[in-house]
Amino acid sequence: MREVIALKCSKCGNKNYYTTKNKDKKAKLVLKKYCPKCNTHTEHQETKA
Numbered sequence: 001m002r003e004v005i006a007l008k009c010s011k012c013g014n015k016n017y018y019t020t021k022n023k024d025k026k027a028k029l030v031l032k033k034y035c036p037k038c039n040t041h042t043e044h045q046e047t048k049a
């Protein structure tokens with residue numbers, strides 16, 4: 001079972017990416033992604049879509 005999640009910019013809180021992940025994995029995803037609002041790469045944290 002895969003769960004849809006959003007990836008949220010840790011600086012501005014913008015939800016920039018949507019993806020799915022395996023529900024079995026308990027650890028929260030943190031990825032460096034480009035944020036168009038911050039106009040730079042920031043850490044994006046998993047949040048509810």
Ligand SMILES: [Zn+2]
Nearest residue numbers: 009012035038
């Ligand atoms: Zn941002």
